[in-house]
Amino acid sequence: MSAYTTMGAEALDALIAQLEQEADAVRARGLKLDMARGKPSVEQTDLARPMLDMLTSTSSLVDEGVPADNYGFPDGLPSARRLAAELLGVDAANVVVSGSSSLNLMHDTVVNAYTHGIGGNVPWCVQGEVKFLCPCPGYDRHFAVTERYGITNVPIEMRADGPNMDEVERLVEGDPTVKGIWCVPKYANPTGITYSDEVVRRFAALKPAAPDFRIFWDNAYVVHDLGEQADELLNIFDALEQAGATDLVYEFASTAKVTFPSSGMAFVTASPSDIAELRAAFAIERVSPEKISQLAHVRFLRDVDGIRAHMAKHAKILRPRFNLVQRKLEEGLGDLGIATWTKPRGGYFVSFDGPEGSAKAIVALMADLGVTLTGAGATWPYGKDPKDTNIRIAPTFPSLADLDAALDVFVLVVKLVSARLARAQA
Amino acid sequence: MSAYTTMGAEALDALIAQLEQEADAVRARGLKLDMARGKPSVEQTDLARPMLDMLTSTSSLVDEGVPADNYGFPDGLPSARRLAAELLGVDAANVVVSGSSSLNLMHDTVVNAYTHGIGGNVPWCVQGEVKFLCPCPGYDRHFAVTERYGITNVPIEMRADGPNMDEVERLVEGDPTVKGIWCVPKYANPTGITYSDEVVRRFAALKPAAPDFRIFWDNAYVVHDLGEQADELLNIFDALEQAGATDLVYEFASTAKVTFPSSGMAFVTASPSDIAELRAAFAIERVSPEKISQLAHVRFLRDVDGIRAHMAKHAKILRPRFNLVQRKLEEGLGDLGIATWTKPRGGYFVSFDGPEGSAKAIVALMADLGVTLTGAGATWPYGKDPKDTNIRIAPTFPSLADLDAALDVFVLVVKLVSARLARAQA
Numbered sequence: 001m002s003a004y005t006t007m008g009a010e011a012l013d014a015l016i017a018q019l020e021q022e023a024d025a026v027r028a029r030g031l032k033l034d035m036a037r038g039k040p041s042v043e044q045t046d047l048a049r050p051m052l053d054m055l056t057s058t059s060s061l062v063d064e065g066v067p068a069d070n071y072g073f074p075d076g077l078p079s080a081r082r083l084a085a086e087l088l089g090v091d092a093a094n095v096v097v098s099g100s101s102s103l104n105l106m107h108d109t110v111v112n113a114y115t116h117g118i119g120g121n122v123p124w125c126v127q128g129e130v131k132f133l134c135p136c137p138g139y140d141r142h143f144a145v146t147e148r149y150g151i152t153n154v155p156i157e158m159r160a161d162g163p164n165m166d167e168v169e170r171l172v173e174g175d176p177t178v179k180g181i182w183c184v185p186k187y188a189n190p191t192g193i194t195y196s197d198e199v200v201r202r203f204a205a206l207k208p209a210a211p212d213f214r215i216f217w218d219n220a221y222v223v224h225d226l227g228e229q230a231d232e233l234l235n236i237f238d239a240l241e242q243a244g245a246t247d248l249v250y251e252f253a254s255t256a257k258v259t260f261p262s263s264g265m266a267f268v269t270a271s272p273s274d275i276a277e278l279r280a281a282f283a284i285e286r287v288s289p290e291k292i293s294q295l296a297h298v299r300f301l302r303d304v305d306g307i308r309a310h311m312a313k314h315a316k317i318l319r320p321r322f323n324l325v326q327r328k329l330e331e332g333l334g335d336l337g338i339a340t341w342t343k344p345r346g347g348y349f350v351s352f353d354g355p356e357g358s359a360k361a362i363v364a365l366m367a368d369l370g371v372t373l374t375g376a377g378a379t380w381p382y383g384k385d386p387k388d389t390n391i392r393i394a395p396t397f398p399s400l401a402d403l404d405a406a407l408d409v410f411v412l413v414v415k416l417v418s419a420r421l422a423r424a425q426a
Numbered sequence: 427m428s429a430y431t432t433m434g435a436e437a438l439d440a441l442i443a444q445l446e447q448e449a450d451a452v453r454a455r456g457l458k459l460d461m462a463r464g465k466p467s468v469e470q471t472d473l474a475r476p477m478l479d480m481l482t483s484t485s486s487l488v489d490e491g492v493p494a495d496n497y498g499f500p501d502g503l504p505s506a507r508r509l510a511a512e513l514l515g516v517d518a519a520n521v522v523v524s525g526s527s528s529l530n531l532m533h534d535t536v537v538n539a540y541t542h543g544i545g546g547n548v549p550w551c552v553q554g555e556v557k558f559l560c561p562c563p564g565y566d567r568h569f570a571v572t573e574r575y576g577i578t579n580v581p582i583e584m585r586a587d588g589p590n591m592d593e594v595e596r597l598v599e600g601d602p603t604v605k606g607i608w609c610v611p612k613y614a615n616p617t618g619i620t621y622s623d624e625v626v627r628r629f630a631a632l633k634p635a636a637p638d639f640r641i642f643w644d645n646a647y648v649v650h651d652l653g654e655q656a657d658e659l660l661n662i663f664d665a666l667e668q669a670g671a672t673d674l675v676y677e678f679a680s681t682a683k684v685t686f687p688s689s690g691m692a693f694v695t696a697s698p699s700d701i702a703e704l705r706a707a708f709a710i711e712r713v714s715p716e717k718i719s720q721l722a723h724v725r726f727l728r729d730v731d732g733i734r735a736h737m738a739k740h741a742k743i744l745r746p747r748f749n750l751v752q753r754k755l756e757e758g759l760g761d762l763g764i765a766t767w768t769k770p771r772g773g774y775f776v777s778f779d780g781p782e783g784s785a786k787a788i789v790a791l792m793a794d795l796g797v798t799l800t801g802a803g804a805t806w807p808y809g810k811d812p813k814d815t816n817i818r819i820a821p822t823f824p825s826l827a828d829l830d831a832a833l834d835v836f837v838l839v840v841k842l843v844s845a846r847l848a849r850a851q852a
Contacts, residue, residue: 037497056478070466070687104713107711107712261495262714
């Protein structure tokens, strides 16, 4: 029971009238704020500026004998592959560093399965219905990739320790049309939770009904801690080895939110057999990768310690923003029992749940008052949040002052929409 | 009739014995030379080194109001789009600059047609047989893209002024399973010829039987002249406008062989409707492009005049290499009537034709003597050169001294293989 649902109709009417007056006052201010975008702030991208000094006209452009300034070496520069491997705790021999977008690598991996099949199996495009499991709330751009290829996106309940593994096991092991699952295992988008060791082990122990089932392990926030108290994610490839399993996981990551978004290094790793298959596909699809950018990256970041030191600077900028979200929501909504939200220790988002049937109305009223939020439903396949509760809060890009103002409006709007809902149900 | 086919058996035997002795002497030298790769030489890539000084930690990273250092602007930086548009003589509104590989853009364009169809038509993947026309000799990586998607690659005769347009018209206008044609209209790979104005006009005037037929116009060598006497290619989009046609051409290009191979800017242009369709596909497949690289490019190259000035430096390096090819072939083979070769005014290759049934033997013997050539047949779909005559000579990468040595071996090997063929037929 929330504070509003226990109020009488008259008290609710008075509350609504008062909140509407406050909303009118906000509207009159003509705000133009944005809490929608999961992108680094200007202060954060500025941290990568020294990378631009790494290569000059007189620099050596050779990396361990490999020229960065010409064609060739489709798997990427040796140093770049090693850095990626170190970051993910895998063998560099199984890493391909290519392009600046891990989402593009995921897309191309889905297309390879769709048009050519995985491991000698029939291409997905001629298998009839093909399903992907989508832990929800999740990342809309993942869902958009599989949706584009006519794959049925099946929502899976997301819990505090990861996806509901009973459901995942039941579907993956029982239904041969289930071919994949989208995972952001660390600081998940948008809940910010990290899969527990048990969840990772259960993933590694999956015995899929389909031989061409794969886990799409998007380790987007592998080093994106907000503070010293960081989550630890069990290495899925270690877990696979312990489980005696192979050919089950594609893991992706990038430096998009380490250096410059859209101009980072993207990479993929998989079992020797799976990565050989991707390599063969990439040999037709891609020429050699952007090795000049890779060289600048490895000279700037150097090694995993270098990356961690750099990410500590990001954290210093992000921490006050995430703290502000927690403080404002707690102060404004903490006592009311109308909403819940996550308290992540890393990543880019806070996941917020209002009363049932509130999310669309909240996002619409926010827009009306001059604050853009991620569209309600975006975190669910086909944009359909069944209970219409979830909103993704992206606090990284706005300035602290803008975020402060936007959160005040958000608290007001959540109250108003919740009060109206309670009144309608009273 | 060649000099060899008119020789008697005895004289041929003596000649073969002498050439074999020479070949033995070459083999004993243990050469390790490479004339296979269509890639710029070190001197050429060094020309782009000043681009690495364009961006430093203190540079403005904003291009006409657009931040280059964060997500967004999927069509590319305004300056980059304008530069690409200027280079191709098209409207920047119809240009997408994305990625570093135009081949990857071509691939993704084929995949879009294959999985989703063009202009509302049924996807190619469910149309049964789909054909692409492949002017031959041509570019193996083009053919590999369509081959990967099960598209039938149909060889089309290449002439001095472009593909045999009678054949192209007959097939495109008569056969609705013909969905595309691969064209390198300027300094074609590997013949180096440029399509005549009449050929371009006939392309623009095509009335395809298939509504989802498109010309894949890979203008890879748009500014890659070797000297002052440059070929002029009619602008296909101007020709389309004159013909009152639209939705017929995808045009691709990149700065791969202007700045750094694999680290350049790639771009695509098409009709407003076609580019809107690609943009929608790319919105799922690709995040935003490598705008840091784009910014460095536009600050370095500035405009088309800047590109032309830069390409004149490339030409100065390449001219002696291409001249050497002509001189060596003329001196060694000019009088014998056993071979023909092209004399391009730009691009990256010389196309060589020996006697029927000679190409595979020449490439194999060259390898045996320590000189790598592009595989015989590579310039034809499925690697099948029906007469086994064509060899692609790539003179850009080796040093002049290495090229000189490699050409001496080549002349010797062409003579020996031709003499053996003549002897077998005598």
